[in-house]
Structures are given as C-alpha cells and as structure tokens.
Amino acid sequence: EASGIGRDHPCGSFPTHNTLRFCEALALLPGCGQAWGLTLPTVSHYRLFPKALGRLVAALGVRELHLALTQGFWRTRYWGQPPLQAPAGAELWVWFQPTVTDVDKAWKELSNILSGIFCASLNFIDSTNTVIPTASFKPLGLANGTDHHLLRYAVLPREVVCTENLTPWKKLLPCGSKAGLAVLLKAERLFHSSYHSQAVHIRPICRDASCLAVSWELRQTLTVVFDFFSSGQGKKDWSLFKMFSRTLTDTCPLASQSKVYVDISPKNKEKELLEVSPAPTSVHEAIVQGDKKTYAVYDLLSPSLFNTSRSLNVQLKWKRPQDTEMPIPTLHAQRYVGGYGLQTGEICTLIYNTHPYRAFPVILLETVPWYLRLYVHTLTIITKGKENKPSYIHYQPAQDRRRPHLLEMLIQLPANSVTKITIQFERALLKWTEYPPDPNHGFYVGSSVLSALVPSVTAMKDMDVEQSPLFASLFPSSDGSSYFVRLYTEPLLVNLPTPDFSMPYNVICLTCTVVAVCYGSFYNLLTRTFHVEEPSRGGLAKRLANVIRKLRGVPPL
Amino acid sequence: MITDVLTAVALYLAIQDFNKVVFKKQKLLIELDKYAPDVAELIQTPMEMHYIPLKVALFYLLNPYTVMSCVAKSTCTINNSVIAFFILATIKGSAFLSAVFLALATYQSLYPLTLFAPALLYLLQRQFIPIKLKSKSFWLYTMQYASLYLCSLVVIICLSFFLLNSWDFIPSVYGFILSVPDLTPNIGLFWYFFAEMFEHFSLFFVCVFQINVFFYTIPLAIKLKEHPVFFMFVQLAIISIFKSYPTVGDVALYMAFLPVWSHLYRFLRNIFILSCVLIFCSFLFPVLWHLWIYAGSANSNFYYAITLTFNIGQILLISDYFYAFLRREYYLTHGLHLTRQDGTEAMLVLK
Numbered sequence: 023e024a025s026g027i028g029r030d031h032p033c034g035s036f037p038t039h040n041t042l043r044f045c046e047a048l049a050l051l052p053g054c055g056q057a058w059g060l061t062l063p064t065v066s067h068y069r070l071f072p073k074a075l076g077r078l079v080a081a082l083g084v085r086e087l088h089l090a091l092t093q094g095f096w097r098t099r100y101w102g103q104p105p106l107q108a109p110a111g112a113e114l115w116v117w118f119q120p121t122v123t124d125v126d127k128a129w130k131e132l133s134n135i136l137s138g139i140f141c142a143s144l145n146f147i148d149s150t151n152t153v154i155p156t157a158s159f160k161p162l163g164l165a166n167g168t169d170h171h172l173l174r175y176a177v178l179p180r181e182v183v184c185t186e187n188l189t190p191w192k193k194l195l196p197c198g199s200k201a202g203l204a205v206l207l208k209a210e211r212l213f214h215s216s217y218h219s220q221a222v223h224i225r226p227i228c229r230d231a232s233c234l235a236v237s238w239e240l241r242q243t244l245t246v247v248f249d250f251f252s253s254g255q256g257k258k259d260w261s262l263f264k265m266f267s268r269t270l271t272d273t274c275p276l277a278s279q280s281k282v283y284v285d286i287s288p289k290n291k292e293k294e295l296l297e298v299s300p301a302p303t304s305v306h307e308a309i310v311q312g313d314k315k316t317y318a319v320y321d322l323l324s325p326s327l328f329n330t331s332r333s334l335n336v337q338l339k340w341k342r343p344q345d346t347e348m349p350i351p352t353l354h355a356q357r358y359v360g361g362y363g364l365q366t367g368e369i370c371t372l373i374y375n376t377h378p379y380r381a382f383p384v385i386l387l388e389t390v391p392w393y394l395r396l397y398v399h400t401l402t403i404i405t406k407g408k409e410n411k412p413s414y415i416h417y418q419p420a421q422d423r424r425r426p427h428l429l430e431m432l433i434q435l436p437a438n439s440v441t442k443i444t445i446q447f448e449r450a451l452l453k454w455t456e457y458p459p460d461p462n463h464g465f466y467v468g469s470s471v472l473s474a475l476v477p478s479v480t481a482m483k484d485m486d487v488e489q490s491p492l493f494a495s496l497f498p499s500s501d502g503s504s505y506f507v508r509l510y511t512e513p514l515l516v517n518l519p520t521p522d523f524s525m526p527y528n529v530i531c532l533t534c535t536v537v538a539v540c541y542g543s544f545y546n547l548l549t550r551t552f553h554v555e556e557p558s559r560g561g562l563a564k565r566l567a568n569v570i571r572k573l574r575g576v577p578p579l
Numbered sequence: 580m581i582t583d584v585l586t587a588v589a590l591y592l593a594i595q596d597f598n599k600v601v602f603k604k605q606k607l608l609i610e611l612d613k614y615a616p617d618v619a620e621l622i623q624t625p626m627e628m629h630y631i632p633l634k635v636a637l638f639y640l641l642n643p644y645t646v647m648s649c650v651a652k653s654t655c656t657i658n659n660s661v662i663a664f665f666i667l668a669t670i671k672g673s674a675f676l677s678a679v680f681l682a683l684a685t686y687q688s689l690y691p692l693t694l695f696a697p698a699l700l701y702l703l704q705r706q707f708i709p710i711k712l713k714s715k716s717f718w719l720y721t722m723q724y725a726s727l728y729l730c731s732l733v734v735i736i737c738l739s740f741f742l743l744n745s746w747d748f749i750p751s752v753y754g755f756i757l758s759v760p761d762l763t764p765n766i767g768l769f770w771y772f773f774a775e776m777f778e779h780f781s782l783f784f785v786c787v788f789q790i791n792v793f794f795y796t797i798p799l800a801i802k803l804k805e806h807p808v809f810f811m812f813v814q815l816a817i818i819s820i821f822k823s824y825p826t827v828g829d830v831a832l833y834m835a836f837l838p839v840w841s842h843l844y845r846f847l848r849n850i851f852i853l854s855c856v857l858i859f860c861s862f863l864f865p866v867l868w869h870l871w872i873y874a875g876s877a878n879s880n881f882y883y884a885i886t887l888t889f890n891i892g893q894i895l896l897i898s899d900y901f902y903a904f905l906r907r908e909y910y911l912t913h914g915l916h917l918t919r920q921d922g923t924e925a926m927l928v929l930k
Contacts, residue, residue, distance in 0.1 A: 363873040422760055451762045454775050519764075519872060521879045526775040529883070533772045536890055537791060540820070543898035548798045552909040 071240055072194040074139050079224060079238070082132050083122040085172075086163050087224040089114045091142055093183040094217035094247070095512055101217075103311050103351040106243055108219045109469035109510040111179040112142055117161050118172045129174045140222075141186045147176040150392060151468070153428040156416045158387040158473050163225025164236060177389065179466035179513040180458075183218060185209040191220050194242060195274075202274030203282070203322075206266040207244065217247035261337035270334040273322045282320035282336060287313075299337050309478065311505055313349070352377045352476050353384065353435075357469075357511035364449055364519040367394070371443040371470060371511060375435040377477060382504075383413070383434045384474040386443070390427040390467055392420035393450040394516060398429075400446040406439050422450075449518045457520060467514040475504040580649050582660040583640065589663035590835055591636040596670045597808055597839070598628050600705075615914035621907060623842055631838050639835035643861070648828035655828030658687050662694070662832065666811065669698045672705045678727035686735045689756050690818045693796045697814055699724055700800065701807035710804055757789055759823045764882060766864065767825040768890055771883045792821045809904055812836045816897045820890055830893065837900075846903035849895060856892035860885050 079087065090108035098104070114133065122128050129152065137144035156170045188209055192199045199207055212218060221243045229235040248265050263269050273280045283306070284298055302318035303326075309315070320336065354374050361367035373384060390396055398417055403410045414432035418425075435441055458465075568578040605622060608614055614622075639645055648655050665680035677698055684691035699721060700710065708716050739748055755761070762770045769788060776784060795817050803810040812833060819829030844850070863885045870877035 364875075365872045451764060451770070451774060453762065453773065453778075455778055519879065521771060521774045525880065526777065529771055529775040532887055533768050536768060536887055536894070537788075537821075539891060540817075540894040540898070541791075543894065544795060544798075544901075547898060547901050547905060548802050552906065 071238065075194065075222070075224060075240065076238075078132070078135055078139075082128045082135075083119040084116055084128075084132065084224070085119045085165075085226065086117040086161050087114075087132075088116070088162075088221070089136060089140070089144075089223075090219060090221035091140065091181065091183045091187050092217075092219040093213070094215075094219075096217055096247075096510075098351055098354040098509075101247060102349065103354075103507070104245070104509075105311075106219075106221070106245060107508065107510050108221055108245075109177055109179065109471075110513050111177060111466070111468070112144060112181040112183075113175075113177045114144060114147065115159050115173065115175040117165070118174075120167075120169065120172060122172070125172060125174065133176070140190050142183075143178065143181060146178055149425050150423065151178065151389070151426060152176040153389050153418070153426060155387050155428070155430060157385050157414065157430050157432065158471055161225070162223070163227055163239070164233075175387075175389075177468035179468045183220070184213065188212065188220065191222070191242065191244075194222070194240075196276045197274035201272045202277060202280060203270065204274075205271065206262065206268060208266060208268065211266050212244075212246055215246045216249040217245070219243075219245040221245075259337070259339045261335055263335050270322065271332050277323070280322040282322065284318040284320070284336060284338065285315055286318050286338075287315040297339050299339070300334070311351075311476075311478070311507070313479070350376050352479070353472070353474055353507055353509060355470075355472055355509055355511050357514065359514050359516055360444070361446075364517060366446060366448050367516065368400075368444050368446045369467075369514065373433070373435060373441045373443070373472065375437060375439050375441075377437055377479070379437050380477040381434060381436045382474060382477055383432055384472050386429075386431050386433060387471040387473070388427070388429040389470070390420070390429070390447070391465065392422055392424070392426050393452055393465070393518060394427075394447040394467065395420070395450060396427050396429070396445055396447045398445070401429075401443070402445075403431075403433060403441060403443050405436060405441045410434065410441060449516070451519050451521065454521050454523055454526065457518075457523075461520045461523070462517065464515040464517045467516055469510040469513050472507075472509040472511070474507050474509075476507045477504045580656075582656040583645060583649055586656070586660040586663040586832075587636040587640045589660065589667045590639055591632045593663070593667040593670045594632040594635045594839055596667075598631060600670070601628075614911050618911050618915050621842075621911055621915065627842070631841070634838035634841075635835055638838055639831060642831045642834060644827035644831035644834070648826060648831065653826060653828055654687075655826045658684065659828060659832045661687065662691060662815070665691075665694070665698070669701050669811075670808070672702065674702055674724050675727055677702070678724060679731045682728055682731035682735055685732060686739075688822070689753055690792055690822050693793055693814050693818065694811060695725075695728060696796050696800045697803075697807045697811035700804055700810065704805075704807060756823055757785070759785060759788075764868075764879070764886075765824055766827060766830075766886055766889060767820075767822070768886065769823050771879065771886070788821070789823070792818060806904070806908075809840070812840075813897060813901060816893070820893050820897075840900055840904065843900060843903040843907055846906045847899050848902065849899055853892050853896045853899065856888060857896070860889035860892060864889070 075087075078084070090113045092108040092110050092113070095110050096104045096107050114136065116129065116132060118125050118128060126149070130148070133144045133147040136142075153175055154170060154173060155175050159173060159175055160168060188207070192204060192207060195202075195204050197204060199205060221241075223239075223241040223243070225239055226236050227239045229237045248260070270282075284302070286296060286298060286305075298318050303321040303324055304319045306317045306319050307314065308317070320334070322334070352375065354376075355371060357369065357371045359367050360370050369388075369390070371386070371388075373386075375381070396419075398419075403412060410433060412431040412433045414430075416428070416430040418428040420427040429445075431443075433441060433443070571578050601623065602625070609622070645656075661680055661684045665677055665684055668676035668680055681691060681694060681698060684694070702724060703710055703717065703720060706720065708714070708720055710717060736749075740746060759769055759773055762774045764770050772784070772788075773781065796814065799810055799813060803813070815833040815836075819825055819833055822829065864882075867877055867881040867885055871879055871882050
C-alpha cells in the first residue's frame with residue numbers, strides 16, 4: 023500500500039542557550055489490519071521500520087513500548103523545561119495487549135530481548151524492580167480501555183550509557199548513520215556532554231484524521247546537552263561543526279521530511295539579539311510548553327539550502343551579551359535523602375509550583391527498593407506550612423526480595439507554593455552475596471515520576487496536526503490551555519550497613535564454636551555423673567616425673 | 580507495662596506454690612530417709628525461702644532488660660506474660676489452663692513447644708503417676724495433655740484463619756521464624772551467620788540451627804525427670820539463647836528465676852566472671868552499635884564479637900547452674916563430707 027508511507031527524518035531544534043534537541047525519527051508503517059477498532063496492524067514491511075523491533079512487538083503482544091537510556095541529570099534550573107525527560111539510567115515501560123495471558127512472562131522475555139538489541143543490562147529487570155503503576159503512565163497511543171494490570175514499569179538507575187548503546191540505536195534508523203541528520207551522531211562528541219538521553223518509543227496511532235486505519239509509530243529521540251559555557255569555551259556562540267565536528271552533507275533518500283529547527287525566541291520582546299546563518303528556509307512560531315517560541319526552520323529537502331560544497335553548517339552568533347537567566351519552569355521538583363547513620367533515613371521530595379495564580383494536581387510515583395523499608399505512617403505532605411492531604415493514594419508495600427515499594431499519590435499543588443513530601447525508612451542488612459561489587463558506593467533508588475497537566479501562562483491554539491506532524495509530535499498538547507509534562511527527580515544514592523566481606527569462614531567457625539561450647543557443656547552434664555575421685559597410681563608421665571624429682575632431691579608428686 | 584506487671588504477679592504466685600511443693604517433697608524424702616545424714620545445711624528452710632517469690636517478682640520487674648523492652652514497646656512482654664501464666668497454671672496443677680497457655684505461647688513464637696515436656700513431667704509428678712514407659716496411666720495422661728494442647732493450638736490457628744480468610748499467615752509467621760530471611764542485627768547468633776553464609780549451604784545451616792533449639796529437650800527430660808521446674812528453667816534459657824530472633828526481654832524472663840536457685844550459690848564455679856561478662860557486654864552492645872552504624876569507625880565485626888561473648892556468657896551461666904544443681908543433688912544423697920577409701924577428703928569429678 024502506497025498511502026501512508028511517510029518517513030520523517032530527524033530534525034534538530036537549537037534554542038538560545040547551548041542545548042541541542044534532536045527531533046524524532048518518525049516511521050509510519052503500512053498495516054494490513056482492520057480499519058477500525060483497536061486491532062493493531064501486523065507488521066510486515068520492514069523497509070523503514072526496523073525488523074528487530076517489529077518482530078518483537080508482534081511476537082510478545084506489545085501495545086506500547088517506551089525505552090530510555092540516559093546518562094546525566096537534566097538541570098531544570100539552568101536548562102529550562104526539558105522537552106522529553108528521562109530518568110538517569112535505563113527506564114522501560116510497556117503496555118501489553120489484552121490478549122497476553124501471562125504478562126509477567128512476556129515482560130521478562132521482552133526485557134531480555136531488548137537487552138540484547140540495545141546492549142544494555144536490561145536483563146537485570148526482574149520482579150524486585152518492576153512495578154505496576156495504577157495512575158501514572160497512561161497510554162500515549164491509541165488505547166481501548168486501560169486495565170493497569172497490562173502495564174509494567176521498571177527503572178535501572180545504575181545503568182551506564184555509552185557508545186555500545188548508541189550504535190544499535192543508530193542501526194535502527196533507516197539510513198543508519200550514513201545519510202541525513204544521523205551523520206552528526208558520532209560517539210566521541212556526543213558523550214562529551216553534560217546530558218545524554220536516547221529513547222525508543224513505539225505506539226499505535228491513527229493514520230489520518232478520520233482514524234480509519236491504525237499504524238505503528240516508532241519514534242527515536244536523542245537529547246544531548248552541550249554545555250560550552252561550563253566546559254570553559256567562553257563564548258556562547260555555537261555551530262554544528264563546533265558541536266559535532268562535522269556538518270550536514272546529505273539527506274536520507276528514504277525521508278519524506280527532513281528539518282532542522284533552531285529556537286530563536288527573542289527574550290523580553292527584543293529583536294535582533296542573535297543571528298543564525300545561513301538564512302533559514304522559513305520561520306515558524308508556536309506556543310510550546312506554555313511559552314511563545316519562534317523557530318528558524320531549515321528544510322533539508324529544499325534544493326536551495328545546500329551551497330555548492332554540499333555542506334550545511336548552521337551557526338548562531340550572539341550580537342549582544344545575554345544574561346544567563348533561564349525562565350523558571352512552572353513545575354519542577356527535587357528529591358534528597360535526609361538523616362544520618364546507617365540505620366534510618368528520610369526521603370524528602372520538594373515540588374515547586376511557580377505559576378502565579380493557577381493550582382493544579384500532580385501524580386507522584388515513587389518506587390523504592392525493598393531493602394529500604396518505608397514506614398507509611400511517617401508520610402507527611404506539607405504545603406505552605408499546612409498539611410496537604412492527597413486525594414488519591416495507592417501504596418503497595420514491599421516483600422523482601424520479591425517486589426519493591428510502590429507509592430502513587432495525587433497531590434493538589436496550590437499556586438506559587440512549595441510542597442514537601444517526607445517519608446522515613448529503615449535500612450536492611452543484606453546477605454553478603456546481594457551487595458554489588460563496590461558496596462560502599464551505595465545503592466541507587468530510582469527517580470520518582472511526576473506527571474501533570476500544567477496550565478500554560480500563554481494561551482495556546484490547537485496545533486494543526488496535518489500541517490506539521492513533526493512539530494506536533496515534538497511538542498504535543500491536548501487542549502489549548504495546558505500541556506502534559508512528565509518530570510523525573512534525582513536518583514538517590516543510599517548507603518546500607520555492610521557485613522565484613524572477608525569473614526565468611528571466620529564467622530562460620532566462631533558461631534559454630536559458640537554452639538559447640540553449649541553442646542559440649544550440656545553433653546558433659548547430661549552424660550556424666552559425679553564420682554568420688556579415686557587416687558590413681560599415676561601414669562607413666564607421673565612416674566617419670568617422680569624419678570627426676572628423686573634425682574633432684576625434691577619430694578615426689 | 581501492664582503485661583510486665585501481670586508477668587511479675589504470675590511469677591510471684593507460681594514460685595509461692597512451687598516453694599510449697601518443694602517443702603512437701605523435701606519432707607517426704609527426709610521421712611523416707613533418702614537423704615544422707617550430714618546434709619542438714621543443704622536442706623532449704625522456710626525462713627530462707629520466705630522472700631523468694633518477692634525476689635523473683637522484683638528480679639523481673641527491676642531488671643534493666645525488662646525496662647528496656649517496656650520502653651521499646653516490644654511485644655516480647657506479651658510473650659513473657661503468656662509463658663508466665665503457663666508456668667503458673669502448670670505449678671497449680673491445672674492441665675487444661677496449662678495446655679491453653681502453652682498453645683497461646685506456641686502460637687506466638689514457635690519455640691515454647693519445647694516447654695511441653697517439662698510441663699508434662701511436672702503434672703505427672705503432681706498426679707503421682709510414675710514415669711515408666713510401660714505404665715498405662717503414664718500414657719493415658721500424656722495423651723490427655725497432648726490432645727488438650729493440640730486441640731487448643733488448632734482452635735487458635737483456625738480462629739486466625741477465619742479472621743484473615745486465608746492461610747497466608749502461616750508462611751509469614753512460622754515460615755519467617757524458621758527460615759530467618761530478615762538479617763537485622765540483634766543479640767543472637769543467627770544474623771551475622773546467615774549474612775555471611777554461602778548460598779549453597781544456607782538451607783542446611785538453617786535446619787541445623789533450628790534443630791539445635793529443639794533437640795536438648797529429650798536428653799534434659801531424661802536427666803531431669805525428677806526436677807521438672809529446673810528443667811523448665813533450663814529449657815527457657817536455651818530457647819532465649821538459640822531462638823532465631825532473640826531479644827533482651829527473653830533473657831529477662833529466665834533471669835527472673837535465678838533467685839529460686841539461690842541455694843545453689845555455694846556450688847557455682849564461675850559466677851563472678853560470668854556476671855561481669857554479662858554486664859560488660861550489655862554496656863558494650865549500644866556502644867559498638869553506635870560506632871558501627873552512626874560513627875562509622877567500627878564495622879560489623881565489633882558488634883558481632885560482643886554478640887558472641889554475650890551468648891557464651893549466657894550459655895556458661897546456665898551450664899554453671901546446671902552443674903551446681905546436679906552437684907547439690909549428689910551431695911544430698913551421698914552426704915556432704917565425702918571421704919575417700921583411705922579417709923582423706925575427696926574431690927568430686929564428672930566422669
């Protein structure tokens with residue numbers, strides 16, 4: 023089928039500060055399924071959609087899959103609101119289809135297969151770090167009923183992301199890293215950054231506005247922060263060559279759209295603060311995440327863009343020095359561990375609502391490993407000095423070595439306030455084989471997830487999905503007045519008391535000695551009886567001693 | 580705290596009754612000429628025994644261990660009071676109440692099951708039924724008592740089932756006690772042992788440690804069949820040393836009985852050193868815990884060493900009392916001033 027094949031090429035957007043946001047790669051796949059309902063199409067054409075993922079989705083009955091591998095933490099205060107945040111480490115959440123009977127088995131198989139595809143240790147995902155959220159993580163694609171037992175969420179905060187994770191991600195692109203925007207993605211520059219996040223999202227979507235046919239959509243996103251200012255290069259001017267040490271030369275022939283977006287939003291209504299070269303193909307204005315933003319668009323498919331040398335190097339120069347102040351986002355959060363010593367502690371989460379007059383609710387999802395025993399009766403939520411009662415709490419206590427704690431709450435955040443959520447915990451002593459190789463480094467607690475519909479300060483108009491599908495998927499909004507935000511807090515590093523790892527044999531011997539002391543004393547007292555001591559004639563030693571004593575002239579024994 | 584007071588009251592009444600039993604038995608044995616002629620100073624007199632019940636109650640209430648478990652709001656005090664009521668019921672001679680309280684105590688933590696044997700021996704003694712394996716009345720009474728105990732245990736467990744509507748509590752409660760999954764440091768021997776255990780041998784050593792608690796019952800029953808209350812004391816001590824999650828409240832319970840055996844004082848060999856060991860260890864426990872967990876300047880081995888020393892102190896204390904008890908029994912029947920064949924003063928040895 024010829025209709026519906028579209029393959030949007032990765033595009034980039036470059037805002038005023040030195041962050042780089044790559045756009046998704048969209049792959050719309052023709053399906054052979056029915057025209058209505060939620061019968062998901064079977065994947066059979068692999069010209070654009072990678073075969074590995076297509077077969078995986080079909081075989082395991084996956085409805086939606088979201089995998090993110092992140093190195094670093096998004097600093098909301100310095101870099102603003104993230105377009106698509108992911109927690110540090112690896113995060114995987116999957117909605118299965120209702121036809122799957124054994125969801126846990128499918129989940130285990132899925133994490134193992136993905137671990138092979140992406141060269142990440144996703145095989146460490148098991149029941150001790152998987153949870154079933156009830157309110158967060160609603161499906162992002164088409165959904166027909168949401169039984170939360172079909173959802174699984176796991177995060178591995180200890181996972182390290184490096185070149186060997188980027189390579190399979192790049193291989194999933196139709197042109198690989200040979201043509202199009204992906205030529206910029208070379209590992210030695212990408213990992214020389216403050217934040218690096220690569221993600222894969224698969225979901226079913228309507229093929230057109232009438233939603234008569236359903237397709238699979240695969241989005242691959244890569245978010246990288248090049249912080250030149252802090253890495254000491256002084257000026258905040260940047261160019262593609264400076265960041266990636268190469269320029270764009272060609273477009274991917276399979277792409278139907280290939281665009282680069284540069285954020286040139288003026289601050290404080292001042293014009294001409296910065297200059298981009300070469301001249302953009304067009305300028306696009308939109309309300310993104312509650313703010314009016316202007317984007318310079320470079321359409322790579324237009325023949326006028328590339329000059330004679332077939333290379334495009336987008337550059338941005340600052341005309342006047344700009345202050346480093348970033349606008350504080352409406353919703354941001356922090357989390358830290360309080361307390362001292364290795365016995366108890368306290369997890370404190372601070373959620374800030376900086377909107378001047380609107381209050382809105384936020385769903386907080388916390389997953390705490392079983393070895394930090396939470397005491398839910400110590401949960402306190404305080405806003406502006408008063409107690410704030412959540413309207414919905416779902417708590418699932420942990421079972422030792424079987425499943426983690428799950429705490430989900432719907433909290434109303436008043437306007438212009440700070441909400442502090444604290445919960446106390448106790449640290450368990452583990453068996454010596456359960457400690458990781460560097461036990462005094464500590465144990466990671468995965469980021470908590472905040473999901474909210476944040477009211478925007480500026481009124482938004484509905485995005486026209488058909489005209490710029492790329493942009494709409496980059497910055498989606500359900501209605502004009504608010505936008506959906508999913509934030510992650512910092513992962514925590516918690517120390518547990520450790521036994522002495524050099525002592526197993528000694529401990530066994532000493533403890534068994536104590537038990538043997540008891541056994542020995544009791545054995546003596548139980549099996550022997552008292553007797554009057556009979557004088558013995560003396561053994562050989564005594565006689566020998568007496569002989570020596572007689573020789574010395576000393577009285578005998 | 581109320582349970583502590585109840586425990587003390589129960590112990591007071593129990594020991595009062597026990598004293599009367601001891602007197603009667605002594606009188607009987609003197610009349611039967613079972614005692615040697617020169618043991619007058621070993622016989623217990625009413626004068627010295629008058630204050631023993633009060634001493635027992637005070638020993639329990641004023642024991643720092645009891646105060647600590649009261650402050651910590653531990654459920655150990657409930658366990659202790661149930662066991663104290665069981666002892667009271669046994670000494671008073673009521674088989675039904677004794678079985679009910681023993682079932683309650685077993686229901687809470689599995690180990691008081693071993694107290695079945697001393698209770699049975701005491702009740703048989705009280706009913707003047709001789710303990711012979713061939714005797715019909717012995718088996719009849721044993722069956723009666725055992726069936727009372729098992730029935731009350733089954734009733735209590737079924738009540739729990741109806742309250743909870745599932746059998747999940749059995750692996751959670753008894754499976755937890757027996758398989759020791761939680762390794763929080765305590766004053767016992769198990770936690771560090773299983774923290775450092777190779778996974779391959781974990782099941783084997785769990786079984787060994789659990790059998791260790793239960794298997795002293797039969798040999799002690801054979802040796803101490805004439806003295807069931809002392810048997811009960813030794814059994815309580817063994818439970819509180821070797822149970823999987825011991826607490827100082829358990830230690831306080833068996834220490835409350837020490838005034839009852841104060842007449843054994845002259846035969847104790849190491850009492851000074853052992854009491855010093857126990858007192859020093861009690862002081863060092865919180866110090867080394869703080870150093871390990873809060874100050875970070877010690878590691879778990881320090882706390883583990885004090886655990887070992889404390890348990891060795893307790894074990895040697897019990898075996899010392901056992902030795903003294905057996906020695907006094909020997910002297911009672913064979914005379915205090917023993918002479919050898921050639922007339923010189925003799926020494927007693929265990930052979």
